[in-house]
Amino acid sequence: MTNLLVLEKSSEYNHQQTDYDGLWKKVIGDLFEEFILFFAPDLFEAIDFMKGHDFLEQELFQEIIKVKKGRNYVDKVVKVYLKDGLEKYILIHIEVQGSQDPELSKRMFQYFYRLYDRFSTEVYAIAVVTDVSHSFQPEPYQYSFYGTKVIYHYNTYKFTHEAIPSLETSSNPIALAILAGIHLHLTKTDYNKRFEIKRKLLEAALDTDKYPHELYITALFYFIDYLLQIPNTLTRELRKEIIPLIEKEANHMIYSKQMKKSPTLADAFKQERYEGKQEGKLEERKNFAMELIREHFSDEKIAKMTRLSVEEVRGIRKNI
Known part of the structure; x- marks a missing residue:
């Protein structure tokens, strides 16, 4: 049956x-x-x-x-x-x-x-x-x-908006998703108000005392962030406020693939990946410079070949 x-x-x-x-x-x-x-x-x-x-x-x-x-x-x-x-x-x-x-x-x-x-x-x-x-x-x-x-x-x-108070006190994570759905309609023509609501709901979603399971936090963060769309200028402002909170409340989830894909965090992680790649390339150039130093190239020649400054080459030579 x-x-x-x-x-x-x-x-x-x-x-x-x-x-x-x-x-x-x-x-x-x-x-x-x-x-x-x-x-x-x-x-x-x-x-x-x-x-x-x-x-x-x-x-x-x-x-x-x-x-x-x-x-x-x-x-x-x-x-x-x-x-x-x-x-x-x-x-x-x-x-x-x-x-x-x-x-x-x-x-x-x-x-x-x-x-x-x-x-x-x-x-x-x-x-x-x-x-x-x-x-x-x-x-x-x-x-x-x-x-x-x-x-x-x-x-x-x-x-209904009358249900908001009881939903805010609920420990069931679905209640937070419903709150996001209600506020989606209530803030339809007011992006500044939506910004405030979105920040409040994301902060609530990152409350590890109320939602101790990683799945709760990542699922809610992704849902709220995508559902309550705001202009890019407000998203950048929200990012500045939310990332420190993630590092404080849920730093073990900061590299969650699901969270990385959310509108608020996507650009931040793109910048992080770019900076990481640049750091990797710089390290490669420094390693190449060390090899050239051992081959007795001049500092000026090494700087030209590695696109490092002469001062940087001299510093590497000193450490060697």
């Missing part, structure tokens, strides 16, 4: 250079247990995470749910074991769209009956709506035709 979890995200993402659906997909993959704990604590208690979980190929999702071309979506199919020893499958569907969707409830019902028809088993469904407006509230799906009626209820989680 198979259990399936359906998750749909509806949001207003307009930044063309940011892969919002990919970011949510990645953070869910990185923090899968924490994701389930936050949104479905009862289901979390039933899963035996000690046996691990496997993200499966995408063919299963594509066979069951026929998504129209042109629609942005990501999905994950996860195999887990419940504490009763049985294998279960959790299907997470994330949809990112540009406006509030009146078809959300109908589509959630369609996903349900297609999954139920395929597996003939229970389905756990949840829609996570990232739009923060109060005008759109997901409702149960209702169908009625001459006495034939269907009312389909499913779990929902709606992003």
